[in-house]
Amino acid sequence: MDVKTTIYDIAKESGVSVTTVSRVLNNNPLVSDNTRRKVLDVVDKHQYTPNSIARAMTSKQTKTIGVILPDISNPYFSALFLEIERFTLEQQYSVILYNTLYGGSSHGVQSPFGEIRYLEMMRENCVDGVIVTGGQLDLSETPAEYVAALNNLARIMPVVVIGQHIAGCECLFLHRNLSGGVPALVMHLATLGHHRIGFIGGERGIRQTISRQRAYRQTMESLGLAIHPEDVVMSNFYTQDGYEAMSKLFENDSLPQAVIAINDNVAIGAIRAINDQGMRVPENIAIASCDMFAGSEFCTPRLTTLDQQNGYLGQLAIRMLMSAISDVGEGIRVKHTPQLVIRESCGAKLKDNH
């Protein structure tokens, strides 16, 4: 391996001091055009780029942010991440990504560490700021040690949490509208004539689950529709979990007319389970989902779902972080409103295709 050329090599070969080279590199105007050109020639010749490590030593900035999330193979998180990364790059920052795999992944891959360890690693890596989402943050009762670890980190650098506010947590919060759109979804189903509506997916004790279920229950009640307790089955957030939850429903004596899934993956698994019973969606059972993932407009049937604007959320988070890194600012106040996307899986707009 070649050794990287340093600012000293450039200085010597250009016949100037390191200071001058440094000035040229940082576009400091206090350099004559002549020397500037001379230096840049040598820089180009060696394809020299400053060592960002050494730079970080003096500047106290690594120009790197950290992102901690459970599972990048989950479409919800990858949509978020892609937007975060794009903005990060535009600001000349890089991003270190940690997948905690908390709550499991669809690949069976195991994480070697617990979530708290990832927070520590951020500190060790001297990133300039951190965005963290999912995992224990989404527990209705976030463990005290985890909050303590978050606060520990937040004392050193800006930390943006995408999720609901946690008492005693000193981070910046980007509040997610967890239940928004669910009432619209329930009403849409009711309007289509589905009066017995179930709810599947999501883990017990997770905020998304709780919040969306609550909205579902309240809307049902306000519409005067009864909820059959056996129509509500929790599991997790992946396709497999949708399959299992729906299969549970089939073990009951009777079925709901419509089922709301916690997200598109769960909905897809549910549809598979329904098909396995020789029934069809939406003819026999309608399916709707609370979180739209890329590609769900190509399912059969196309999924009626809620656009949670996940990419937009990522954009807000990174803007919040960047402003916290540069300014003294305490972040920005924002709002996002989940939008109902009506497609085929509930019976509206269904093409006659046979």
Next chain:
Amino acid sequence: MDVKTTIYDIAKESGVSVTTVSRVLNNNPLVSDNTRRKVLDVVDKHQYTPNSIARAMTSKQTKTIGVILPDISNPYFSALFLEIERFTLEQQYSVILYNTLYGGSSHGVQSPFGEIRYLEMMRENCVDGVIVTGGQLDLSETPAEYVAALNNLARIMPVVVIGQHIAGCECLFLHRNLSGGVPALVMHLATLGHHRIGFIGGERGIRQTISRQRAYRQTMESLGLAIHPEDVVMSNFYTQDGYEAMSKLFENDSLPQAVIAINDNVAIGAIRAINDQGMRVPENIAIASCDMFAGSEFCTPRLTTLDQQNGYLGQLAIRMLMSAISDVGEGIRVKHTPQLVIRESCGAKLKDNH
């Protein structure tokens, strides 16, 4: 923001020299148990962790690797990445991820830079090694400037390329078996009585596309089956592309009995298009795919596909890189063999579900 405590703070408070603290931190045996304990107490009290930047200054190692890929929201790449990250973490390394978004993404997100820029950024960030896959690497004619940029980087640090070997490229290559399994797939279809078989998806000029199409053509020929030129439609690698490619097929005078898709996403899009025509899979047209993604066993119909062992591939890549970083080793020789996964979308194993 609090300022991070340094080794000096610890030294002063412990009443020893920084050298001794450093020894304690690095488990150097040349410290008496007494001082060690004394120092560790202070370390614990302040929750001190060494500044990895300063450490990198002297050690010339950042304990960070870089991964460059087109789009982490693509299941193929996320499966790869998750395995890379797991092994990386086990080795106490972190990973910086760059999505080049070369070839487009499913989210419409645009990358601010060209691929070569990402290679430069790796150098600037002083990572210890790089894994790069996808993008221009997969062009049948990789541009000379891109190869030059790769070589530039490879002169400074180990670079592992997941893909086919490129003439004149000095990186370490993890050869992918691109066409393996395709003959088995074609034969499977032929055995089921499908004699007119089409092929859709994949971009023109991309190695995967070329390689798999060639295997498809050769196998067809060896089986004495004719290929109708209009049954082959290229597009890209996403669901939408599968939809469009299949729609093209419907514009022809007649249809193939079976269609091979370049991957599961394309297959899903194709199935959607077929359903939109009032036809069913596999009853009217059989669909098979060349690259299995997580969750495709929950499609309706379940996809018959090839397991490319993408996660395993990632594992091999990171092992190769790690051995190149530590040893003088020139990497490891490995083999992976895509496996045929027979499910429902071709008509075998189809449950009667209506």
Next chain:
DNA sequence: TTGTATGCGTTATCAT
């Protein structure tokens, strides 16, 4: 306009 000297936090070399 240019250069010298110092510091950033750690590890390593060399004393003691």
Next chain:
DNA sequence: ATGATAACGCATACAA
């Protein structure tokens, strides 16, 4: 067993 000091590559305060 412990400590003083140089070195890593860069930015910057201060001189010239």
